[in-house]
Amino acid sequence: MSNQPELNPAEMTAAEEVSRRDLLRNVALAATLGGLEPLAAQHVHQMAAADKKGGVYTPKLFKEVEWKSVEAFAEVVMPGASKGGAKEFIDLICSANPTLAATWTGGLAWMTVRLGKPFHLAAAAEQTALLDQIAFRKNNSPALAAGINFFDLARRMVVDAYYTSAVGTAELGYLGNKGMSEFKVPGDAVAYAMRRAGLA
Amino acid sequence: MLQIQRRQEVADVLVIGSGAGGGTMTHVLANKGVNVTLLEAGPGLNPAKDYKEHMWPHQVDHRGAGTGKNYQGQEEFAFGYFLAPNGYWEIEGEPYTTAPGTTFRWFRSRILGGRTNHYGRISLRFADYDFKPYSTDGLGDDWPITYDEIAPYYDKAESFIGITGTKENIRSAPDGIFQTPPPPRVHEHLVKASCDRLKIPCIPSRMAIITKNHNGRAACHYCGQCGRGCVTASNYSSSQVQIFPAMKTGRVNLINNAMVRELITDSTGKVVAVSYIDKLTRQEKQIKCRSVVLAASACESARLLLNSKSARHSNGLANGSGVVGRYLTDSVGYGLSGYIPALEGLQKHDSDGIGGMHLYIPWWEWAKKNKDFPRGYHVEIGGGFGMPQVGSFHSQCRRHEGYGAALKQNIAREYGAFVGLAGRGEMVPNEHTFMEVDPNVVDRFGIPVPRFHFRWSEYEYKQVKHMHDTFTNIIEGMGGRVMGLRNPEREGSGISAGGSIIHELGTVRMGDDPKKSVLNKYCQAHEVKNLFVADAAPFVSNPDKNPTLTICALAWRTADYLAEELRKGNV
Numbered sequence: 001m002s003n004q005p006e007l008n009p010a011e012m013t014a015a016e017e018v019s020r021r022d023l024l025r026n027v028a029l030a031a032t033l034g035g036l037e038p039l040a041a042q043h044v045h046q047m048a049a050a051d052k053k054g055g056v057y058t059p060k061l062f063k064e065v066e067w068k069s070v071e072a073f074a075e076v077v078m079p080g081a082s083k084g085g086a087k088e089f090i091d092l093i094c095s096a097n098p099t100l101a102a103t104w105t106g107g108l109a110w111m112t113v114r115l116g117k118p119f120h121l122a123a124a125a126e127q128t129a130l131l132d133q134i135a136f137r138k139n140n141s142p143a144l145a146a147g148i149n150f151f152d153l154a155r156r157m158v159v160d161a162y163y164t165s166a167v168g169t170a171e172l173g174y175l176g177n178k179g180m181s182e183f184k185v186p187g188d189a190v191a192y193a194m195r196r197a198g199l200a
Numbered sequence: 201m202l203q204i205q206r207r208q209e210v211a212d213v214l215v216i217g218s219g220a221g222g223g224t225m226t227h228v229l230a231n232k233g234v235n236v237t238l239l240e241a242g243p244g245l246n247p248a249k250d251y252k253e254h255m256w257p258h259q260v261d262h263r264g265a266g267t268g269k270n271y272q273g274q275e276e277f278a279f280g281y282f283l284a285p286n287g288y289w290e291i292e293g294e295p296y297t298t299a300p301g302t303t304f305r306w307f308r309s310r311i312l313g314g315r316t317n318h319y320g321r322i323s324l325r326f327a328d329y330d331f332k333p334y335s336t337d338g339l340g341d342d343w344p345i346t347y348d349e350i351a352p353y354y355d356k357a358e359s360f361i362g363i364t365g366t367k368e369n370i371r372s373a374p375d376g377i378f379q380t381p382p383p384p385r386v387h388e389h390l391v392k393a394s395c396d397r398l399k400i401p402c403i404p405s406r407m408a409i410i411t412k413n414h415n416g417r418a419a420c421h422y423c424g425q426c427g428r429g430c431v432t433a434s435n436y437s438s439s440q441v442q443i444f445p446a447m448k449t450g451r452v453n454l455i456n457n458a459m460v461r462e463l464i465t466d467s468t469g470k471v472v473a474v475s476y477i478d479k480l481t482r483q484e485k486q487i488k489c490r491s492v493v494l495a496a497s498a499c500e501s502a503r504l505l506l507n508s509k510s511a512r513h514s515n516g517l518a519n520g521s522g523v524v525g526r527y528l529t530d531s532v533g534y535g536l537s538g539y540i541p542a543l544e545g546l547q548k549h550d551s552d553g554i555g556g557m558h559l560y561i562p563w564w565e566w567a568k569k570n571k572d573f574p575r576g577y578h579v580e581i582g583g584g585f586g587m588p589q590v591g592s593f594h595s596q597c598r599r600h601e602g603y604g605a606a607l608k609q610n611i612a613r614e615y616g617a618f619v620g621l622a623g624r625g626e627m628v629p630n631e632h633t634f635m636e637v638d639p640n641v642v643d644r645f646g647i648p649v650p651r652f653h654f655r656w657s658e659y660e661y662k663q664v665k666h667m668h669d670t671f672t673n674i675i676e677g678m679g680g681r682v683m684g685l686r687n688p689e690r691e692g693s694g695i696s697a698g699g700s701i702i703h704e705l706g707t708v709r710m711g712d713d714p715k716k717s718v719l720n721k722y723c724q725a726h727e728v729k730n731l732f733v734a735d736a737a738p739f740v741s742n743p744d745k746n747p748t749l750t751i752c753a754l755a756w757r758t759a760d761y762l763a764e765e766l767r768k769g770n771v
C-alpha cells in the first residue's frame with residue numbers, strides 16, 4: 001500500500017467527516033457481511049488519524065509562570081517537546097492527580113529557588129548546569145535529592161509526551177499503524193541483523 | 201417487597217456469558233435451528249465505535265495515560281487505554297477475597313464478547329498426551345475424552361475461525377487446519393537461528409487471525425493491533441465472528457447488562473429458570489429455560505453453581521461431589537527481556553504484522569526423562585519497532601538518565617533492539633489451590649463473592665527456573681544481554697501471580713466418576729441433566745497451550761450434543 005498517496009489530516013473537511021462516519025459504518029457492515037477492500041482498510045487508518053480534537057489548550061493546573069517554565073523545561077529535556085504538546089500533556093495528567101501535581105509544582109519551585117528566577121527566564125547555560133546536576137542519581141545529596149526525585153518523574157513524562165507526539169514518533173522512525181495488503185520483511189534487514197548476531 | 205419481573209417466554213437454551221464458549225454455543229445452536237437466549241453481564245459492543253484500532257496516542261490529550269494513575273503504578277486500565285473494551289482486575293462494587301497468604305488476581309471481562317475482544321489470539325491444540333496427564337506422569341487426572349475425540353471439533357473451530365500456521369509434525373503442537381502465516385520479523389529470524397543452535401523448535405505461530413478473506417471477513421491488514429479489537433473482524437472475537445452473524449438467523453435473543461444471581465431448580469432437580477439483575481435498572485428478573493449453559497468464565501461459572509443453593513442442593517447446584525471450585529489452576533508465566541546489539545542500526549521498516557508473534561516455540565522436551573519438573577511450557581516472542589506509547593522508554597530514562605540530545609540518542613539506538621521471551625507453562629492442580637464462596641462478603645448486587653486460595657508448588661518453581669535458563673541461552677545465542685536481574689521464584693516479578701495470566705480454569709471439571717467430577721464427557725452436569733458448562737471450567741488440566749481454542753472446540757462438541765439431546769427430548 002506504500003504507493004497510495006498520503007492524506008493530510010489537516011486538510012480534511014466537514015464533508016469528509018461525514019464520509020468517515022459512513023466509512024466506519026460500512027466497515028462494521030463489511031466486517032459481518034461481505035469483506036472489505038484493502039484500500040478501504042487503508043482509508044480507515046488515515047481517516048481515523050484525522051479524528052483529533054482541535055482548539056487551544058487552557059492549562060488546568062499550572063499558573064502563568066509555571067506554564068512558561070514547564071514549556072522551557074520540557075524543551076531542554078527533549079528538544080521538540082514543546083511542539084509535541086508536552087506541557088499540555090503534563091498539565092492534563094497532573095490536574096487529575098494531586099500527587100503528581102505536587103511533584104511538578106514543588107519541583108518547579110525548587111528549581112526557581114536554585115536558579116534565583118523561574119526556569120524559563122534563566123540563561124541556557126544556567127538551565128543546563130542545573131539539569132546536569134539533577135539528571136543523574138549519582139549526584140544525589142541532601143541538597144539535590146528533591147530536584148533529582150522531581151526530575152526522575154518529570155523526565156519520564158516529557159519523554160512520554162515527546163515520543164507519543166507526531167513529531168517524536170516520526171523522529172524515532174516508527175513506520176507502522178498503516179494498512180498493508182501483504183506483510184513483507186526487507187531481506188536486507190534480516191541479512192544485516194543475522195550477520196551482526198553471528199548467526200548468518 | 202421484592203418484585204421480580206418474570207419473563208413469560210421459555211428459552212430453549214439459555215447461555216450465560218458471551219465469550220469464546222458462549223459465542224461458540226450461540227453460533228452452533230442458532231445455526232442448527234435452536235433458539236438461544238444469551239445473557240451477558242456487561243454492555244453490548246459496537247466495534248466501529250468502541251474499538252480504538254489505528255488510533256495514535258496523540259489523538260487523545262492524555263496520550264493513553266488516562267488520568268495519570270498509571271504514573272504511580274496504579275492500573276486504571278487492565279492493558280492500557282487503547283486495548284479493546286476488555287475488563288478489569290478490580291471492579292468497583294464487585295470485590296473478591298483471598299485467603300490469608302494468598303495472592304490471586306481475578307480478571308473480569310464484562311462486555312459482549314468477553315475476553316475475546318482483547319486476547320492474544322494464540323490458538324494451540326492440546327496434544328494427545330495433554331488429555332492423559334495422569335497416565336503420563338501419575339499426577340492429576342486424565343480427561344474423560346481423548347485427543348481423537350476432540351480433534352474433529354478442533355477442525356470445525358479452526359475452519360470456521362481461521363487460524364494461521366504450518367504443518368510441522370511436532371507431537372506437542374498437533375497440526376490443524378491452517379491459513380498461510382505471515383513471514384517472520386527480523387528479530388524472529390534471530391530467535392529462530394539461536395533456537396536452531398540449541399535444538400529448540402521455533403515455528404510459525406498459530407493465531408486466530410485470517411490472512412485471506414474468510415466467511416465474509418476481510419483478510420488481515422497487518423496493523424499489529426489485534427488487542428485493540430479489529431474493525432474488519434480479521435481476527436477472532438466471539439461478538440463479530442459468531443454472535444452478530446448468529447443474530448441474523450433470528451434465533452438469538454441477546455440480553456446485555458444481565459448479571460446472573462442464581463439458577464433455579466424444580467422438585468426434580470432440573471434448572472427451570474435463571475434469576476438475574478438488570479444492571480441498568482437494578483430490577484430483579486427471572487427467565488425460564490429448558491436448558492442452561494454456563495459460559496461465564498471458570499470462576500464465575502463455579503461461583504454461580506455454589507451460589508445456587510436449595511434444600512436439595514445445600515452444597516450448591518450439581519455439587520454433590522464437592523469439587524466445584526476445586527482444581528483451580530492458572531498458567532505458569534515468566535518473562536525475560538534481552539537487549540540485542542545486532543539489532544542496533546537496523547533499517548526502519550513497518551514491523552507491525554499480525555497482532556503478536558509470527559513465530560513461537562512449542563514445548564520440546566515432552567519425551568525427556570528425569571527432568572526435575574513435570575509437564576512443560578511454550579514460549580512467546582516479542583520485539584520489533586513498536587508504536588511509541590506512554591511508558592515505552594521509561595527503561596531508557598532509568599538506565600541512561602541524562603536529558604536532551606544524549607538521552608535521545610540512547611532511546612533511538614535501543615528502539616527496536618529488544619526481544620522479549622514469555623513462557624506459558626502447565627501448573628499441576630494442587631490441594632491448596634481452589635476457590636469457594638466467601639460467606640461474609642457480597643458484591644453490589646448482593647451476590648456472594650469468590651474467595652481464592654492459590655499456591656504454586658515446587659513443580660512450577662522448577663519449571664520457571666528452566667524457563668529462565670532457556671531464555672538466557674536463546675538471548676545470549678543472539679549476542680544479546682539479559683535485561684534486569686530477576687529472581688524467577690519471586691511471585692509477581694519472577695513467576696507470575698496466580699490468575700494474572702488469565703488462564704484460570706478447572707473449577708467445574710469433567711470426568712467419568714461423578715464422585716470426583718461435576719460434568720460428564722459432554723460437559724453436562726452428572727446431577728443436573730439440563731445443565732452444561734462451556735467455558736474453561738470443565739478442563740481437567742491446564743496444558744501449556746492457551747485455552748481459547750480448546751474452549752471453542754469443547755463448546756462446539758457440547759453444542760452438537762445438546763442440540764441432539766433437545767431433538768430427542770432428553771433435555
